[in-house]
Amino acid sequence: MSHPHPELGAPPALPRNGLRVIPLGGLGEVGRNMTVLEHKGKLLVIDCGVLFPEEHQPGVDVILPDFTMLRDRLQDIVGIVLTHGHEDHIGAVPYLLKERNDIPVVGSRLTLAFITAKLKEHRIRPKTIQVAEGDRRTMGPFDCEFIAVNHSIPDGLAVAVRTGAGLLLHTGDFKMDQFPLDDRLTDLRAFGRLGEEGVDLFLVDSTNAEVPGFTTAEKDLAPAIEKVFRTAPGRIVVSSFASHVHRIQQVMDAAHEHKRKVAFVGRSMVRNMGIAQELGYLKVPRGLVVDAKALEGMAPNKVVLVCTGSQGEPMAALSRMANRDHQIRIGEGDTVLLASSLIPGNENAVSRVINGLTRWGAKIVHQGNAKVHVSGHASAGELIYCYNLIKPRNVMPVHGEWRHLRANADLAISTGIHPDRVALVDDGVVVDLVDGRVKVTGKVRAGYVYVSAGTVGDVTEESLRDRVTLSQQGTVTVVAIVDAATGQLAEPPDFLARGLGTDEAMFDAAIPAIEKALAAAAAEGIGDHGELEKRIGRAVSQWADRKHRRNPLVIPVVIEA
CATH class of the missing domain: 3.10.20.580 (Ubiquitin-like (UB roll))
Structure with missing residues (x-):
């Protein structure tokens, strides 16, 4: 297995028959996902996301990948391929497009809708290319095929990239839920077909590599959510990611069944759920969703509020409610449902929010005391299944902290892949695929770039x-x-x-x-x-x-x- 070497310098020129993989984020961390591919003088970007700050980064809004290695080669970028619409995969796109605003942005219908709305706030009109599973698009020397994958947001895509150096398959974020809420399965037939063609380099989601077995199906959460709605005496406040359409759909269904009205709270939640509803990804019965102000005169047991803040973000609606800094006042009889998994590093922030809400008399339901969330990522059993199905020649674990990357590498080796063909690397470490084999060849800058008070890079x-x-x-x-x-x-x-x-x-x-x-x-x-x-x-x-x-x-x- 390869690993980062502190003595690494700048990589040499890439052989003409080679494919270079440059991870600028997402390795050694959960967030800031960004991978750059280089072939025949052109660059293809896969995902461009943000990382949210931790306690030791006060005053920071978000953390971006470092675009330094791209600045002299912006005209060589043929496209930005987005695997799905989560912030840790699309949140940094506006900042890259400020460097060059005509880079084509490629993604599924919902993903492009989310990023287009975000770019509008930055006054950027992107050049977009909409794709769906089964589509193939050629961008410069990169022939991209898009494959349906199941995740915690609709319209997720894996991408297979054919080049003169070989075939690369990037899973994006995925799992193998056999009973998905939107009936959209991970396309294992396509994975098998690509395996028969010969996958030279497999970039694999590592987030749940330490978790044995298979990830729980989304539908298995319904009883726990239904219990909250059945037993809550007053208002229900549901906190989730603003892009978690599947979870919000389950909340909508429960609210409709128990005759409660729903209001979205927070700009990103209102924006994203409006888009999801307009495009048909979120099914909302007529009259179920109302403006938050309309709930003020209603009986508490007829009210549901859906907001952001499940990770303890200080400026999100839920944190402000816990701090009594929001127009919505949490009190006795309220039930707060945290309907998202805990991202590593956010434990203390979430604990403070739970304690603050409890202080005001609310009952808190979270993944620690109820089955109200399942992961959107493949567990060890699913990853092993994919390795045995695809039989890749080389593997590069992506998306995860070091313990996740290492666990994923060990899974690959356990299925028969030679350790020398597993590239276990950190952000910025350059991996070249030449003549069918991967090799670490150098390192580029890939440090944190902080956005604070709307400015980029001033905070060091x-x-x-x-x-x-x-x-x-x-x-x-x-x-x-x-x-x-x-x-x-x-x-x-x-x-x-x-x-x-x-x-x-x-x-x-x-x-x-x-x-x-x-x-x-x-x-x-x-x-x-x-x-x-x-x-x-x-x-x-x-x-x-x-x-x-x-x-x-x-x-x-x-x-x-």
Whole structure:
């Protein structure tokens, strides 16, 4: 098995008969999915999604893939193929199209409807190509065939890419639900046919590779959801992903049966469910869905609210309800149904939301205490089935944290695939398929790009560390008036402390450390303000850590006397 090597440099030129695979996101993380294929000088992008921030990334809206390696080659991109409409696969498309707005965007009917609506908010009119299962499209040197797959959102597609270097099959997100709510099965006959043709490289969804057996069918959730509707004494608040059409359909069916009215809360939920209903993917009986304001005068046991926030996102409707920062006030008699699986890394945020809602008297139903969610991803039994059916020559696990990728690689090897033909790599590690074999050949930039307050890239890892330090350790501003002639303090510095829970006078004991740092700078002939501020900041930081075990953010300001 291959793995990332820190010593890897830029990859060499790709042989003309080779196919290069460059993962820019989705490996080692659940989100930010993006894979770039290169062949004969052209590039094909498969998915372009976002990652949602965790607690140690305060103030960040979303996290994008790094487009650096694409910027000099934007004109070589022949298309962006979207496997389905979840944010972790389409959310970064607007930011890539801002780099070049005429890149064709290829996807199924629902996926294109979702991304077109999102792009409208960014004032981008995309060039779209709608495809369906069974279709084939040629984009530059890439001959793409689209295959139906079952997932937690309708219209999911796997994509088979035929090139002069061989046949690549990318599953996208998929599972093998035998009783799907929309009667749309994963097309295993197409997988088998491609296997007979010869799949040279198989990119496989890894999210559930650690889970034995087969993923539970969506229909098996109906009893648990029905129980919530049957027993809830007051309002029901359902929180789900804004694109989870299948789950919302089950909620619609239960609400209709129990004669409750439904209102969607949150811009993305209102937008996506409106699109799904308009296109016929969401079946809604006449009069069932009303505006949220229309529910105000209704009896609580006749009300259902469907909102976002199942992952504890701080600005989502459910989090704001838990914090009493929303017009909808949660109280005694309300039942909150969290109808989405927990994405790794969001445990603490979700726990805070549950505790906040419980505090106001609500009953919380979630996957930990009821069978109200099933995964949209194939478990180990399904993955093994696919390996045995397709018999790929080479495998590259995608979509998952490292433990998921490793588990998927082990499954592939257990079915007889040689370890040397399993490319287990991290974001940015380049894998080339040449003469039927995969090989790690280099590495490109694939770091996090942060969107904060609508701006891209202004927030860095350093500024995030500063934000975390501010939130955990507080800050102290040191205003030092320095004699330009001697380099010494002209008068004792002022200390302005915030968030330390201590008297600012304690920092007077740090003055000798500042004087020592300034004396050393003067001895070296250093009088630059920026360098003096760095030395003062370092001196105060070291003193605070040594004397008080505190690590506040130190902001030094030097004023020339």
